[in-house]
Amino acid sequence: MTLSQIAVLALIWFIADFLVREFHLPIPANLTGMLLLLALVFSNIVKVDWLRRGATWLLAEMLLFFVPAVVAVVNYQDLMIQEGLxxxxxxxxxxxxxxxxxxxxxxxxxxxxxxxxxxxxxxLRRA
Structure with missing residues (x-):
């Protein structure tokens, strides 16, 4: 169940990425995806409960997704020395x-x- 919810969230991001590239939108795909998901939730096309477990898992494991970016900083020691402060x-x-x-x-x-x-x-008191 959680895997399918994550797949739906990824699909929304892929659609948003396609829209940004195809129509040269000046906003990033992740923001477009959030707006698209918000529109789907408000229009009752997508129910929050349908995605709750997948989104909760992604949020719980968010630190794991930052590790490669932090490790990559090691490759830019000169930049860190010059611009770190x-x-x-x-x-x-x-x-x-x-x-x-x-x-x-x-x-x-x-x-x-x-x-x-x-x-x-x-x-209510007046009534």
Whole structure:
């Protein structure tokens, strides 16, 4: 079951890759694939439960997919010596920005949900 779910996710990525190459889209295939999958889920063509186990397995094993990229860095020691500090600064700053912006969005959405809940509660009291 999990293997077939992973195959469906891979098929969606292959379709997205084909669309990006064929129509020269300015966005990467992985993002196109996510948008395609989102459209399929929202239109109820694909159910989330159909892909849950495969996606969970892929997320659990994600570190395994990064190992070849990290090992390949060893081949670029000169680049790491010259640009390593800049790369680290960019990684740290971008991580901080992502965490801060995510926290800000979650806070705003939480406050919005509280506001809606209070409004609904007040309407129920009046009725």
């Amino acid at each position: 800049r790369i680290m600064v960019v990684l740290i700053v971008s991580t901080i920005v992502v965490i801060a912006s995510t926290a800000w969005v979650v806070d705003k959405l939480y406050r919005f949900e509280l506001k809606l809940a209070r409004r609904k509660s007040n309407q």
